[in-house]
Amino acid sequence: MLGLLWVVGLGYACAQATSAKTNADLAFEAATIKPAAPSPDGHTHINYPEGGRFSAINITLINLTGWAYDMPQKQILDGPSWMNSTRFDFQATTDSAADVMLRAMTSEQDRMVKRRMVQRLLEDRFSMKLHRExxxxxxxxxxxxxxxxxxxxxxxxxxxxxxxxxxxxxxxxxxxxxxxxxxxxxxxxxxxxxxxxxxxxxxxxxxxxxxxxxxxxxxxxxxxxxxxxxxxxxxxxxxxxxxxxxxxxxxxxx
Structure with a gap:
């Protein structure tokens, strides 16, 4: 019986590790980035509903970077001035498999994973490289x-x-x-x-x-x-x- 319990526990641990690795590898399948359209209210909006969709409207790159890395904007340093002034509209979606995985997560898990996905998007589309100190x-x-x-x-x-x-x-x-x-x-x-x-x-x-x-x-x-x-x-x-x-x-x- 002890051996059986150990095997079941090991299998559960492996399943968790596999799931964590899959979550870490999630990325948007398609994303559009355009100069911001005129904003009806002048505000920035970040939306990440349940599932594989994400959008950020009328947003500066410094603002989105702050959200993605959970870092106050005043603590993001040495970027070019246009990061604080040029505004963009982002629309991004995942494939169907990632959408299913995201829908199964809690709201907190979904937010954490989507932050990492936006980090990867910034790396891919803006060649962004950062370090912490x-x-x-x-x-x-x-x-x-x-x-x-x-x-x-x-x-x-x-x-x-x-x-x-x-x-x-x-x-x-x-x-x-x-x-x-x-x-x-x-x-x-x-x-x-x-x-x-x-x-x-x-x-x-x-x-x-x-x-x-x-x-x-x-x-x-x-x-x-x-x-x-x-x-x-x-x-x-x-x-x-x-x-x-x-x-x-x-x-x-x-």
């Missing part, structure tokens, strides 16, 4: 203000967020994600040093530095973060994990 960069340390955190513990099962030039609203964000979003707003890497766990909801409203002041205007960004969130951004230099772009070429439209 750690660099000491100008940053902000995100800490709890002396008045204490004013964040609200989230009751949401998921997460959602959005904003504009003067506001940002969020539900269900961890402190890592809050730091990442503040990095996008401030234009500098933000490192979470609050020590806060859990997920939070908040609304942040501020007046840009170049906006004319008025009696009912919101405070400037750093003051708003302290008064409305109970957090502070302190200038610092931090060792940060980064992706360095060694080589990239512009893809020909197709």
């Amino acid at each position: 750690t660099r000491v960069l100008p940053a902000y340390d995100l800490v709890v203000a002396k008045s204490g955190s004013k964040l609200t513990a989230s009751q949401s099962n998921g997460k959602s967020y959005g904003g504009g030039r003067t506001y940002f609203h969020a539900e269900g964000l961890s402190m890592d994600l809050i730091a990442e979003q503040l990095s996008q707003i401030t234009g500098r890497i933000v490192v979470d040093k609050t020590g806060l766990d859990g997920r939070y909801d908040f609304k942040l409203k501020w007046t840009p530095d170049d906006a004319p002041a008025s009696e009912d205007s919101s405070p400037e960004l750093f003051t708003a973060i302290e008064e409305q969130l109970g957090l502070q951004l302190k200038p610092a230099k931090e060792p940060v994990a980064v992706l360095v772009v060694d080589h990239v070429e512009s893809s020909s439209p197709n």
Whole structure:
């Protein structure tokens, strides 16, 4: 009986290894990359529904690279300027066998596999070569203000967020994600040093530095973060994990 159990266990382990290898080898069968069409809302959209389809609309290459490698855009360095400015529309599909495999995955597994598939697409179509390293960069340390955190513990099962030039609203964000979003707003890497766990909801409203002041205007960004969130951004230099772009070429439209 022991021998039989060992054989069954070995077979299961081999099946898992085979499945993992197959997942790692998945790639898009066909992909079109075109200059972005006029966007009706001006936003970027990344869509990866269940199965073998993927699309990214009105997206810069730095944005898509950040999604594919799960790396904040501020931590992708040394790429040419057009990676931040030229916008593309991507449409990609797999063959039927890969579609079946992807449909059998959980949403988290599907997202992880599709990130790797987009990485391969960037390598194939843009000749992209990257490497990871750690660099000491100008940053902000995100800490709890002396008045204490004013964040609200989230009751949401998921997460959602959005904003504009003067506001940002969020539900269900961890402190890592809050730091990442503040990095996008401030234009500098933000490192979470609050020590806060859990997920939070908040609304942040501020007046840009170049906006004319008025009696009912919101405070400037750093003051708003302290008064409305109970957090502070302190200038610092931090060792940060980064992706360095060694080589990239512009893809020909197709």
